[in-house]
Amino acid sequence: MKTRVRLIAATNRKLDDEVHAGRFRADLWVPPERVSHHRAAAPPAAEDIPLLVNQFVEKHCRNQAKPVLPVSKATMKALQARDWPGNVRELENVVERAVISSRGSMLEVGDALPEAGRASRRNRPPARPGDPRATGARPHRRDP
Numbered sequence: 001m002k003t004r005v006r007l008i009a010a011t012n013r014k015l016d017d018e019v020h021a022g023r024f025r026a027d028l029w030v031p032p033e034r035v036s037h038h039r040a041a042a043p044p045a046a047e048d049i050p051l052l053v054n055q056f057v058e059k060h061c062r063n064q065a066k067p068v069l070p071v072s073k074a075t076m077k078a079l080q081a082r083d084w085p086g087n088v089r090e091l092e093n094v095v096e097r098a099v100i101s102s103r104g105s106m107l108e109v110g111d112a113l114p115e116a117g118r119a120s121r122r123n124r125p126p127a128r129p130g131d132p133r134a135t136g137a138r139p140h141r142r143d144p
Helices: 015-020 049-063 073-081 087-101 114-122
Strands: none
Touching: 049 073, 049 087, 073 087
């Protein structure tokens, strides 16, 4: 009797290192040279980011009892340009933090990626008198 088996497994850790450190059972580890395999690091593709971001925004806005916030084009572009070594989980954490910390009616770069927001504020022309930025004030959001 012949049996064909295809096993697909994924992890974000180097299993050979985990076996040596005693955090993964050695009897479950099959060295790569013993199986036909293809290893691939799979951070989210740039074209997948908008779909994922929108899904996470809806989820976390709902969890925070906030209206679903649109994501600015600059924010989406910054998220697509970034490497995501923590994969989709890292992206979701960033979006959740942005939803929680957002005070505006739209998710901006500074909400999602504070370090990028600081850089864009440094490159912004100085505020004119009467502009809320002149006093450091943030636009006020009305609660329904």
